[in-house]
Amino acid sequence: MSDTDPHQGLAATPSGLGRRGAMVSPSDTTDLPLVAKAVVVCAAGNLVIIPPENADGAPITFTDCPVGFIPPFQVRRVKATGTTATVASVDR
Known part of the structure; x- marks a missing residue:
């Protein structure tokens, strides 16, 4: 643990805050570089995702x-x- 990052040594949990993130470029054919712990909507609209264990043809639409x-x-x-x-x- 450092003085500037008191959370550095905490275990990552599914419900905990992420420690890394990136804007997502949606794609019909390409997976994210790493499975994301979560995604968050930054500008409102519809969202279509594929969870890690769903087939390509089984997306979920919100x-x-x-x-x-x-x-x-x-x-x-x-x-x-x-x-x-x-x-x-949202990663890690």
Whole structure:
């Protein structure tokens, strides 16, 4: 633990805050570089995701998601088709 990062040594948990993130470029064919612990909606809209253990043809669609919405799944892909929201990943 450092003086500037008192949370550094804490264990990562599914419900804990992320320690890394990135804006997501939705794709119908390409998975995220790493399965995301979560994604968060940064600009409202529809969100279509594929969880890690769902087949490519089994996406889950969330409609009219508000800013701050976090779906209750880890995410391996954010689909371009149907996603109108701006999304960021939450990792670790």
